[in-house]
Amino acid sequence: MSITRIAFYHIETVLWIARLGTFGAAAERLKTTQPAISARVKELEHHLGTRLFRREGRSMTLTPAGRQLVRESEPLMARFMGIFQTTGEGTEAHGIVRIGAGEIAAASCLPGFVAGLQRDFPNVSLEIEIALTADLIQQILSGKTDLVFGAGRIAHPALKTRSIGTVDxxxxxxxxxxxxxxxxxxxxxxxxxxxxxxxxxxxxxxxxxxxxxxxxxxxxxxxxxxxxxxxxxxxxxxxxxxxxxxxxxxxxxxxxxxxxxxxxxPVEFQVAIRAGETDPLIMDIFERASQLDIRAPHAA
Structure with a gap:
């Protein structure tokens, strides 16, 4: 086993494939290509001397060795990300956060919420998608969106939700x-x-x-x-x-x-992220969103 050749991005890649289910979804999330994702997995498997994934239909399923790697690595990755954001140049959060919302949220609490994020995270870029709740749920499950504001109760085992009030x-x-x-x-x-x-x-x-x-x-x-x-x-x-x-x-x-x-x-509104989300920036934004009141359009 040649662990000295294992890089941070190898582990990050495996974790995103495990969360999203496909190499393609992980590639989109990590802003690279599917062949690059495949190459990273092959490199890691070569260094570890074992298979990490097996294909089942269109999805990739973890092998027993892959499950153990994910289980042991995920909390360490979350810890590393937290350290990077609070040490040295990492004091300022960076990156792109994708937020999905329906029209009702977009016309009420979202503008003030976005203004607050831009004020507190000046180096974070936001990508906002306006769509129906059903489409937003599919987007967050596939990794195309990080956080969504949805109408009605969002009940899915892969998602973590909080209520932000009701609309008449x-x-x-x-x-x-x-x-x-x-x-x-x-x-x-x-x-x-x-x-x-x-x-x-x-x-x-x-x-x-x-x-x-x-x-x-x-x-x-x-x-x-x-x-x-x-x-x-x-x-x-x-x-x-x-x-x-x-x-x-x-x-x-x-x-x-x-x-x-x-x-x-009245219809209830909820904010949701993936249940397995570990990125400190996304978790911070989720906690902020959870404090919103859908009836308070100018809260920031």
């Missing part, structure tokens, strides 16, 4: 549409707009329109809440929207409550 929802339409409802057009003649069926808000919408006695034969889906708000304001239907995104439109009279609409249960 309202069934709304334009004043012209509501006026038409009152003179006999009826709510059933107006199309209903909702986020994608993969969104937690979709089932909430289905329950809300059922409780309000509206027919569901004309339900239109859109993956952009801002676009739906504009469509409903233009008099083209009814939508269920978070209060935080339509407060100004309600105050200006551009949107009003649909007559006869029942109260809608």
């Amino acid at each position: 929802l309202q069934l709304l339409a334009s004043p012209a549409s509501v006026a038409a409802m009152k003179v006999g057009a009826g709510k059933d003649h107006f199309p209903i707009w909702s986020l994608s069926s993969h969104s937690p808000l979709y089932q909430i919408m289905k329950n809300a329109i059922s409780a309000s006695g509206m027919a569901t034969r004309s339900v239109n889906l859109c993956n952009n809440a801002r676009m739906m708000i504009d469509i409903v304001i233009a008099g083209n239907g009814i939508g269920i929207f978070p209060h935080s995104m339509v407060q100004r439109q309600l105050e200006d009279g551009m949107l009003v409550q649909v007559p006869g609409a029942t109260d809608i249960a």
Whole structure:
């Protein structure tokens, strides 16, 4: 065994393959190529004199020797990363952190949160992806995102979550549409707009329109809440929207409550990271995010 030829990046590579499941995902995370990842693994296996991975379908599974290496190395790697960030030039955190969020979080607590990160971590670059919660979960599981703000309860054994509060929802339409409802057009003649069926808000919408006695034969889906708000304001239907995104439109009279609409249960929001995350910077940002209140848009 030639451990003197084993480098820090060899261990880092094995740990990321173990977390993400494929050489390709590890390559993307470490900003290198898949052949480079394969070469690192072969070098390490050669120096150790044993196989660390075996292929099962499209994923790479640890061998018994590989599992032992990961188990023993992971806490040491976390310790090293902590030392690097608190010693010498490592006092300033560096790197790229990828944050995923839905539109509701992006329109509420995210701007202040990002401003706080930029103030406290000036040498850290942020990459922010706005998408539906279902897509964000897939991104963090595949290693493409480090931390996500999601709607609804995120229940996955590979993720660690914290609640950051709830957002109120309202069934709304334009004043012209509501006026038409009152003179006999009826709510059933107006199309209903909702986020994608993969969104937690979709089932909430289905329950809300059922409780309000509206027919569901004309339900239109859109993956952009801002676009739906504009469509409903233009008099083209009814939508269920978070209060935080339509407060100004309600105050200006551009949107009003649909007559006869029942109260809608608020939707919970959570922040999530991978359960096996050990990077001190990501852990620090997660703890900061866990202290947020989704109802407080300007907290930094």
